[in-house]
Amino acid sequence: MKRDRRAQIMHAAEKLFTSRQYHEISLDDIIHEAGVGKGTVYRYFKGKDDLFFQTATSGFEELQSLIATGVPGHLPFTEQLAITCRHISGFLTRRRQLSRMMQSEDARMHWLKGELRAAWHARRHELVEAIAEILRKGVEEGQLRRDVPPEALATYLFGVLRARTSGCDGPVDEALPVECVVDLFIHGAAESGLVRVIPETGEGR
Amino acid sequence: MKRDRRAQIMHAAEKLFTSRQYHEISLDDIIHEAGVGKGTVYRYFKGKDDLFFQTATSGFEELQSLIATGVPGHLPFTEQLAITCRHISGFLTRRRQLSRMMQSEDARMHWLKGELRAAWHARRHELVEAIAEILRKGVEEGQLRRDVPPEALATYLFGVLRARTSGCDGPVDEALPVECVVDLFIHGAAESGLVRVIPETGEGR
DNA sequence: GATATGGCACTGACTGGTCAGTGCCGTTTC
């Protein structure tokens, strides 16, 4: 019966913070959802802000561990990239609500208070860097263009993957499958159109 | 003396809502900034929510009129696309704060109340459709691939342009200039790499 | 084994403050 209170609270907070706006959720809502006393929240979190921030941030960790562990190093570059993109896209779809919350905060990041802002920025940077690391390999192997820094390419790719999930309700793949997005990305970034990600599908140009 | 109260209020609201979070801004802040009585706000807006929503929405109109009026029809497709992208990018940079607010709301759109949600969705759709209209021309002229619907391409392009401005503070062009983004986009979307947007710059592949 | 003790996790009623929205009145604007 010794349940992890912290996780309990975070879970409730995520459920609520991803379903309505920050100012529409009261701490009482959260403690009710978590089945926990109010004071307990203050044992584990500095306050409502902190709880919200940690909830939003948790997505970064999840996404990053997904990127870090999931790709076998021996595969050819394009395969690695495709797998990574599918991982990211999978996260954005599976955890759609949390992703949206993160995306929303990402836009607001710039007027966060000093410390939190730095923390958010760091998380974001780590993520982009993780993606950039994969792309860097592509550049070194001559598969991706050299005139764009891998970090910029990573931001671009992340934006592209995000664009799929924003502004649609139903299954994301309906309008624009991941494979298609990757294909779109690669043939903008690849040297002279030699690289194809999904050769067997009929959706190539 | 002062004529357009509505514009006055909207202007103040935009200044404040784009500098801090919704729940950090009080109506008193806004009327003080606008130099207007509280009752006057309620003459022109239903309430704080309405004022916020209309502020966020105003960006769509601005952006759309930019797209609609700015592109001479007689130019070749790639030129038109490049100009449109520069327009959009210009808006995203010049009105960075408002864009971020819109982007943040865009992510949250899905848990807006029924009526507002429909309104937001409609605005967004119009915008994407406006971009899609331009891309459609490219498809018909054989410059863009046919296997991706223009609407999806438009969402993709918009996401790409947005990605440049998110997560950076300084001048956006530093990391990834518009021309480069357009180039990146085109060579993913163009038929067999024939199209070049900015032939004179040295940043092409 | 029984009882006392200290400390820890937890609770929820309470507080102090905030704020959206309203109503009124004297003033400005046209």
Place this chain on the structure above:
DNA sequence: GAAACGGCACTGACCAGTCAGTGCCATATC
């Protein structure tokens, strides 16, 4: 003179954060 307005006081609701108190358990003491 009527409509629009600024300013102000008010209120009813809401809510983040606090803190005194409860229960539990491991260890100490007899």
